[in-house]
Amino acid sequence: MVTIYDVAKKTGFSITTVSRALNNYPDVSEKTKKLILEVADKMGYFPNSIARSLTMKKTFTLGVIFVEDLGIGMKHPFFSVVIEGFKQRAEKFGFDLVFINRFIGEDRKSYIDHAYYRGVDGVIVVCSHYDDPEVKKLIESPLPSVVLDVHSDQTNVIYSNNIYGCELAIDHLYSLGHQKIAHIAATDGSFTGKERLKGFGLALDKYGLTIDDSYIVNGGLFSYESGYNAMNRLLKLDDVPTAVFASSDTMAIGAIKAIKDAGLSAPDDISVVGFDDIELAQHITPGLTTIRQNAELMGRKAADLLINQINDEDEDFSTILLPVELIIRDSTKDITN
Amino acid sequence: MVTIYDVAKKTGFSITTVSRALNNYPDVSEKTKKLILEVADKMGYFPNSIARSLTMKKTFTLGVIFVEDLGIGMKHPFFSVVIEGFKQRAEKFGFDLVFINRFIGEDRKSYIDHAYYRGVDGVIVVCSHYDDPEVKKLIESPLPSVVLDVHSDQTNVIYSNNIYGCELAIDHLYSLGHQKIAHIAATDGSFTGKERLKGFGLALDKYGLTIDDSYIVNGGLFSYESGYNAMNRLLKLDDVPTAVFASSDTMAIGAIKAIKDAGLSAPDDISVVGFDDIELAQHITPGLTTIRQNAELMGRKAADLLINQINDEDEDFSTILLPVELIIRDSTKDITN
DNA sequence: CTGAAAGCGCTTACAG
DNA sequence: CTGAAAGCGCTTACAG
Numbered sequence: 001m002v003t004i005y006d007v008a009k010k011t012g013f014s015i016t017t018v019s020r021a022l023n024n025y026p027d028v029s030e031k032t033k034k035l036i037l038e039v040a041d042k043m044g045y046f047p048n049s050i051a052r053s054l055t056m057k058k059t060f061t062l063g064v065i066f067v068e069d070l071g072i073g074m075k076h077p078f079f080s081v082v083i084e085g086f087k088q089r090a091e092k093f094g095f096d097l098v099f100i101n102r103f104i105g106e107d108r109k110s111y112i113d114h115a116y117y118r119g120v121d122g123v124i125v126v127c128s129h130y131d132d133p134e135v136k137k138l139i140e141s142p143l144p145s146v147v148l149d150v151h152s153d154q155t156n157v158i159y160s161n162n163i164y165g166c167e168l169a170i171d172h173l174y175s176l177g178h179q180k181i182a183h184i185a186a187t188d189g190s191f192t193g194k195e196r197l198k199g200f201g202l203a204l205d206k207y208g209l210t211i212d213d214s215y216i217v218n219g220g221l222f223s224y225e226s227g228y229n230a231m232n233r234l235l236k237l238d239d240v241p242t243a244v245f246a247s248s249d250t251m252a253i254g255a256i257k258a259i260k261d262a263g264l265s266a267p268d269d270i271s272v273v274g275f276d277d278i279e280l281a282q283h284i285t286p287g288l289t290t291i292r293q294n295a296e297l298m299g300r301k302a303a304d305l306l307i308n309q310i311n312d313e314d315e316d317f318s319t320i321l322l323p324v325e326l327i328i329r330d331s332t333k334d335i336t337n
Numbered sequence: 338m339v340t341i342y343d344v345a346k347k348t349g350f351s352i353t354t355v356s357r358a359l360n361n362y363p364d365v366s367e368k369t370k371k372l373i374l375e376v377a378d379k380m381g382y383f384p385n386s387i388a389r390s391l392t393m394k395k396t397f398t399l400g401v402i403f404v405e406d407l408g409i410g411m412k413h414p415f416f417s418v419v420i421e422g423f424k425q426r427a428e429k430f431g432f433d434l435v436f437i438n439r440f441i442g443e444d445r446k447s448y449i450d451h452a453y454y455r456g457v458d459g460v461i462v463v464c465s466h467y468d469d470p471e472v473k474k475l476i477e478s479p480l481p482s483v484v485l486d487v488h489s490d491q492t493n494v495i496y497s498n499n500i501y502g503c504e505l506a507i508d509h510l511y512s513l514g515h516q517k518i519a520h521i522a523a524t525d526g527s528f529t530g531k532e533r534l535k536g537f538g539l540a541l542d543k544y545g546l547t548i549d550d551s552y553i554v555n556g557g558l559f560s561y562e563s564g565y566n567a568m569n570r571l572l573k574l575d576d577v578p579t580a581v582f583a584s585s586d587t588m589a590i591g592a593i594k595a596i597k598d599a600g601l602s603a604p605d606d607i608s609v610v611g612f613d614d615i616e617l618a619q620h621i622t623p624g625l626t627t628i629r630q631n632a633e634l635m636g637r638k639a640a641d642l643l644i645n646q647i648n649d650e651d652e653d654f655s656t657i658l659l660p661v662e663l664i665i666r667d668s669t670k671d672i673t674n
Numbered sequence: 675c676t677g678a679a680a681g682c683g684c685t686t687a688c689a690g
Numbered sequence: 691c692t693g694a695a696a697g698c699g700c701t702t703a704c705a706g
Contacts, residue, residue, distance in 0.1 A: 014693045051683030074421045084411045094442035105431035286624035351677045391682045669705030
């Protein structure tokens with residue numbers, strides 16, 4: 001590898017001047033700068049980020065923390081899209097992404113220890129449990145961070161307007177004549193799951209519909225299986241709902257499977273609405289009516305927020321609420337006639 | 338942050354001894370080691386990976402290079418699974434993942450420059466074009482690497498047994514009575530696409546079926562749209578095939594959509610077989626018959642190969658051929674009666 | 675078994 | 691406008 005010393009020797013200038021020229025400092029003569037840049041380029045020189053990081057105490061590296069129970073990591077249909085948006089934006093600003101886990105080598109460490117170990121300039125926390133103590137510690141630490149799908153005043157947070165999304169879902173179902181509407185919730189440690197349960201209740205209130213406790217079944221996690229199992233419980237009810245609003249698309253897809261397995265049809269017997277609008281939603285049969293979150297935007301905004309925080313330490317923390325929209329496909333049906 | 342100097346001062350030993358104790362060197366007395374470890378732990382000390390990397394010229398970091406035309410990056414239904422497998426395995430060995438792109442800050446650089454800039458110990462190249470000059474340069478460089486879905490003698494490579502996969506697909510279709518079998522290929526810069534086209538030809542030969550040129554349509558890229566468009570071309574033929582073998586699941590799903598849009602049915606009018614067995618394959622209707630690649634295994638093997646190469650420079654390069662299997666679902670139909 | 679010193683490749687006061 | 695020197699936090703010969 002060619003180092004700054006090599007460039008210095010070749011050009012006859014000191015490493016100080018070479019460094020300054022390379023970093024485009026103003027106090028270098030144009031002529032010198034031009035020469036140094038040319039030689040550096042010809043020699044194929046570029047700085048060693050490690051050495052640079054050690055002196056500058058800045059790595060131009062962003063940590064990605066992926067907390068989720070399902071263990072699917074990057075295969076996550078929603079968050080992989082978020083991360084991609086985040087990545088593209090971060091790279092524009094010269095930041096590379098590093099995955100941060102709970103280990104350093106073989107030793108169990110906290111996320112925050114790992115983040116300091118790697119010297120990342122900031123972290124994005126994805127898919128977190130609102131009550132994970134390690135995430136809490138991270139949020140309270142001085143390390144710049146942005147957290148998705150959690151609320152906190154102590155760092156930057158971003159989430160979709162879950163409450164409004166629920167209202168859109170119920171508006172839609174109500175307009176199709178549905179009044180017996182059930183909810184498949186996912187409140188195990190999930191902020192969004194809790195929000196959507198709340199939004200469901202508020203939306204029913206809006207139409208003066210009473211909420212039957214048996215119509216709210218907690219699937220626990222946002223998974224296909226939990227949606228499937230929750231739906232089966234609803235199907236066993238004496239008075240089966242005509243519509244189901246699931247807290248996520250994966251759950252909705254599991255629910256539709258349960259409906260089919262019971263010999264019924266969605267939407268002919270039961271209408272189903274999901275939440276997220278993952279890639280799959282448009283490809284299954286019936287196409288899934290759902291509340292779309294803008295995953296890409298969420299990632300991009302997260303990058304902007306985090307990088308701002310890194311560049312300006314005094315920056316106040318932001319809370320960003322992202323818009324959602326209703327996507328009508330074939331899993332919901334008008335039952336007014 | 339607490340540094341090795343702090344631990345040295347606190348324990349009364351030199352940083353040399355502290356370093357040795359921390360790294361579990363044999364030539365430190367048990368008593369000393371124990372004391373140092375205790376104090377270090379109590380102080381919340383752990384080494385700074387940046388400083389460590391600078392002296393050791395090793396970062397315990399693996400670069401991920403994601404080359405693909407579709408621009409979907411981490412959302413890729415097949416490769417996101419591969420990466421997840423790779424990640425989990427790499428982390429077990431203490432390596433963290435960093436994404437390598439073609440920029441350093443705002444400046445366009447090659448992958449290899451970026452990899453050196455970040456000092457990664459090795460790279461995995463995913464989804465590459467076999468003829469991408471930058472990938473070629475990378476393969477030929479001394480940087481340890483493992484490349485997926487490409488063949489080369491100059492580095493470690495891993496790919497599924499595409500040829501055999503094609504044979505399985507055609508065996509299946511032939512056994513269902515199909516003889517008019519078309520192929521939707523994806524040969525634009527893709528090794529796997531080319532392999533599968535070859536495998537298709539070999540399999541037809543096996544049954545003495547002649548290959549009609551009009552039955553081979555090159556979709557170009559592995560995308561939904563290209564599958565859709567390719568199928569439309571097949572549907573315009575005077576003698577429409579009874580079965581289609583697509584070079585990937587996404588293409589197969591696009592093809593099925595084209596069949597539906599033409600007012601026909603898969604599998605009643607045309608049977609369709611894909612390749613990959615992505616998550617979606619089991620959820621669409623009809624469930625997609627396909628050739629499964631073991632994406633997770635591909636990722637894990639890649640990590641093993643790469644880490645071996647890093648730890649033992651004299652290690653010979655390996656070529657690993659991964660098994661595939663036929664997954665029969667509902668998109669193929671017996672037409673013998 | 676332990677320590678003083680050099681060095682990894684940069685950047686940045688400080689001085690001129 | 692330019693350079694000598696210190697320092698970032700480690701590891702590793704080298705010496706004892």
